[in-house]
Amino acid sequence: MTATESIYRLGEFHSFDAAGTRFLYLVPSGGIFALDEIAAAMIERLEQGEASRDRLLADLTARGFPSVEASEAIDEMHRTRALSNGEVFLDNAQSPPADFPLQTLVLNLTNQCNLACQYCYEFGDDKVATPEGKPKFMDFETAKGSVDFLLKQSAGRRHVHITFFGGETLMNFPLLKRVVGYATEQALAQQRSIDFSLTTNATLLTPAIIEFLSDNRIGVTVSMDGPKDMQDKLRVFSNGRGSYDLVEPRVRALIQNHRTRPITARVTLTSGVTDVARIFRHLKNDLGFHEVGFALVTTSPDRLYAINERGMDHVLEQFHVLADEYLESALRGEMHGFSNVSDTLAELHQGVSKSHPCGAGLGLVGVGPSGDIAPCHRFVDSDRHAIGHVSTGIDRDRQGDFLRRGNINTKYDCHQCWARPLCAGGCHHEAFVRYGDTGHPNLHYCDWIRDWTDKCLRIYGAIAAQNPEFLDRFTERKS
Amino acid sequence: MKHLRAINKKAHRIDQISESPEKDVVALQGAPPPPKMHVPMGCTFIFTPGWEVDSAGGSAGLCQPVERDIYDCYVDCYWPAQVPDHLNNAPDWAAKCASATKDWRNLDLIFP
Incomplete structure (x- = not known):
């Protein structure tokens, strides 16, 4: 298959607008990118359905974007996995090492x-x-x-x-x-x-x-x-x-x-x-x-x-x-x-x-x-x-059982959800009280979590656009 | 990148990785190898009545001996869970078993 025959479709992400800019929250990586006009137009186009590279280029140039720029944008979007052209991404979350040090x-x-x-x-x-x-x-x-x-x-x-x-x-x-x-x-x-x-x-x-x-x-x-x-x-x-x-x-x-x-x-x-x-x-x-x-x-x-x-x-x-x-x-x-x-x-x-x-x-x-x-x-x-x-x-068997249950990879209900990089199924204890299993996703608050995550993304985007220095205080990881 | 601007720390890392020369470290990061060829045959493609019950609902008057059943499962995955399949994974499973009624002891387990 040559590059020009590739069929492009949207990758997995949640897009949101803040301060007049389109942003992507990539799933499952958790990367947040701001899009320029071409990239935003490309998303809009692919929301209507998949397209070959030629088709996509034609549609973008028809909207007045230079072909070279559009082509570049396609490659950038593809490299970040905001677009896919049919490849299978192995995106299973890595399991933490067994001897994870206590903090x-x-x-x-x-x-x-x-x-x-x-x-x-x-x-x-x-x-x-x-x-x-x-x-x-x-x-x-x-x-x-x-x-x-x-x-x-x-x-x-x-x-x-x-x-x-x-x-x-x-x-x-x-x-x-x-x-x-x-x-x-x-x-x-x-x-x-x-x-x-x-x-x-x-x-x-x-x-x-x-x-x-x-x-x-x-x-x-x-x-x-x-x-x-x-x-x-x-x-x-x-x-x-x-x-x-x-x-x-x-x-x-x-x-x-x-x-x-x-x-x-x-x-x-x-x-x-x-x-x-x-x-x-x-x-x-x-x-x-x-x-x-x-x-x-x-x-x-x-x-x-x-x-x-x-x-x-x-x-x-x-x-x-x-x-x-x-x-x-x-x-x-x-x-x-x-x-x-x-x-x-x-x-x-x-x-x-x-x-x-x-x-x-x-x-x-x-x-x-x-x-x-x-x-x-x-x-x-x-x-x-x-x-x-x-x-x-620590009894490694019991710890292992707890961690296997709680791992996002085993929570199939979560695999289609864009909020999973942050939520990962929610509190183990809440899950046990609700469903009798610490590894059960907390399905009773999914809509709530997505709404709240979207809100916080918009706030994040607005701050990033208008007062990025404010975010420096979040640079250090909480220890 | 020009059209996407990295905002958070993870985005900066993705940016860096995607800028690095292509096909740098690929060992376990790439897409999985393409699946082995799989011949789509079996119970969804053919219909072979007569194994389980006879016309009276019993097993005494089956149109073929029950041992024949094992080959039907084997050759065209009639019951893929119970015996190895000839088409994709175990072409030699019955090589030492010319006649199932006599040589069935030569049929061994499969260790994938």
Whole structure:
């Protein structure tokens, strides 16, 4: 077959317009290209149906483009795989190496909590944990073993990370303090560095704790659902009393006195708590959080607090409102604070093409109070999902099974979707709760993911066209 | 590239790779080798009644001995899953078996 007989058709991509320019998001590579007029016209032409090279050239020259330029554009489009001429591309995601070095350890210092949030994935109706007969609080020996395990399993990385988690993390603050000391010492001895963060419901923060967190540069994420009426809906004590009045002054003190790291709020959206814009404004403007991130509650669909489809649409609408604000800020060179956009932009900027939806079981593992290793903090204390113990290391068979299930190559439903380089089927834990299999694609939010990814692509394109320097802050990979 | 402008980091890498001389490193990156010739024959092309049941619905009065069935599967992939296929992958499978009723012991397993 000679070149002139080649039949050209569109490759796999998602195209979008931003700031008056046509862009392509290539799938599965994740590359983003801006098109000039010829290339954009070529896409339009091929959307009508495939064409031979001669036909394509003729159609493009008929629209006034010089033939040489058109020919060049065809070759460029073909080289990036935006066009194909019948070749089969092997685009299976590469599997990560079996001895993938750890980067992050999530230490569940305790599985106990002083709140009784109804939707909690650790205690709620859809929990996967089987904590019966296991320690409720981690002891120092187990924590030490965990730190040693992290340092051993992360050979080759200069910089590693520990996230403290619970239960309510601060119910075991004495251990947190000791771990910070021990881990810093050990890392230093190996001429490596380690940093820390924690997630808390903020009810137990004291001035002394805040000082410790600030002095040790410990990043803090506060789980909080918004203003009083929303926070008190489900984030309650076991007697049903809301937690807002207790949390609010502590959060203010935290933000005021912890100056070494940005303070983040993490909101769980549920059926009655979908007013994203109001929640954002309260947390960002009234309380002063630097970043606010939102996630939909993980639940089986029949729970009272599950968000139905109309609720999802409502959430998405408000995400769009905040995203537009984000763009305005970005064009002024300011950070807006809506984490859901910045997190997605960071991945789009790298052009990630994921074999797995997240680092669970790869660069990140969770450790429960008993020392059991889980793919991430959401699976901690679940016998069914354990993939080893800090004293004996990772059970490669169980880890392998988890990773094989979660690999995008096995999620056939995803193979036609243009959002798969970013989504890769979505959260393993969410999949397990919904479908009983960590490797099942999260089909209940596909439309949502595509809409949101498209929105973020448009924002990315607009920033790239109008204020490209803003994107420099996403150049460094999150470590 | 002139008509496509790389925007994100991955696009810059694609740009670099596509600018490099063609056919540089091809070992495992290229398209898969063309598939072996496959002769499309078998149960979708021919109809050979009479093997499974006789006119009374039993197997006593089949028009050919049951052993003949094995060749029908073999030669034109009647049941490709059960015996090796003669057309594409195992042309010599029955070479030592002149008469199935006598020499069937010479029919061996196939190890692809």
